[in-house]
Amino acid sequence: MAQAPLSRRDQNKLEKRGRIIAAARAFFAQKGFEATTIQDIADAAGVSVGTVFLYAKAKEDLLILVFHDEMTGVIDQAYRAALKHAGLVDQLCAFFDVEADYHERDLPLARALMRKLGYVDNAEQRDAVTELMSANYTRLAMLIEAAKTRGEVGAAAPLLPAARSIFACYYLHLGGFLSGYIDRDRFDRMVREHFELLLKGLGAG
Amino acid sequence: MAQAPLSRRDQNKLEKRGRIIAAARAFFAQKGFEATTIQDIADAAGVSVGTVFLYAKAKEDLLILVFHDEMTGVIDQAYRAALKHAGLVDQLCAFFDVEADYHERDLPLARALMRKLGYVDNAEQRDAVTELMSANYTRLAMLIEAAKTRGEVGAAAPLLPAARSIFACYYLHLGGFLSGYIDRDRFDRMVREHFELLLKGLGAG
DNA sequence: AGATAAAAATGAATACACTCATTTTTGTTG
DNA sequence: CAACAAAAATGAGTGTATTCATTTTTATCT
Incomplete structure (x- = not known):
């Protein structure tokens, strides 16, 4: 360095x-x-x-600045929490539990961020967001990789697409939670349900 | 009536x-x-x-008003396009192809909407959004149900969670497309990849 | 119809995000 | 150090979303 x-x-x-x-x-x-x-x-x-x-080129850009630092720490914390569990689904739930907790601590702020993330116009901000997303995907991929060696996940499963699928489900439901469509309990249950579904696959008899 | x-x-x-x-x-x-x-x-x-x-309590609320009418038609159109295909994955791709086409026709407007959807504060608007989401989920559930009778999808697969999973992937990537992280081609490919992954399941060897 | 109350419409006033011409600070050169 | 150039900081000015006290319209009575 x-x-x-x-x-x-x-x-x-x-x-x-x-x-x-x-x-x-x-x-x-x-x-x-x-x-x-x-x-x-x-x-x-x-x-x-x-x-x-x-x-900050606009007021909303301050949101990204504020969150970028904090989020990096939260993602690390989420990963560490995940490692304390055994099965992949439990790990994923623990991971996103930490992130959801973080957002729940300050709902108005989380809502403002959620909106901002809907479309990021500025290139600088986009990089900051990409970095956070990558941090999430990397950790998720590591969890999936480990699950492969345990035999929970098939060897052929593509790591990054799987990580994105997982994150997509979390993100959609987080939006529902923050907007008040569902409460935290329902959020937790739905996220888990989706992870189980993804692991099993729709095709399974 | x-x-x-x-x-x-x-x-x-x-x-x-x-x-x-x-x-x-x-x-x-x-x-x-x-x-x-x-x-x-x-x-x-x-x-x-x-x-x-x-x-409209705020300028952004006008977005919802404008889109609500149009989207209802687009969703119908998407469903009809899906029915022209045979396999579930092709159907889903066709479905979201119509929706993505619609958004692509007016990117700035789609971006503004995407942001607005990030957090909907007003109860009235929330109902309008919920209605559109339900319209999507219902159509997707119908496609999955039909795939069940064809044996493509296991009988035990839960309809609504599956529909939400599918929509979540589409929605995350749509955001990426609208924000310029990925182009339309990559969007199409990634969405298809996710649908295939969801069908097969991570667990599959 | 005329009187009265409720609902809807109005647009001037307000508040705040954002711009930009000007001023101040910092770094560099002879 | 003085003089100059480049970078950074400033804050009054601008435009527009949003509010709200007032006016106008509509419906409901006698």
């Missing part, structure tokens, strides 16, 4: 960026995303309104 | 609502969602700005 050469200018920028993200996080959690104004964030971070827009 | 007793008042409201939705549809298609102002729509519909907000 080459240590980045941080000029005073870049150091200041990074520090400022950190203050803005921290301020955004605090206000989003306290007042909610909608009720938080850019002015709020600017004041708390000790910068002007215009400066905030130098670091 | 009991004909609704339409008082003059309700008649006017319905007509006005129709004008607003038509105006919104036209402007969204022509200028795009963002660039369309409520004033545009109000002028074209021959009402005031305030009146538009009487029929």
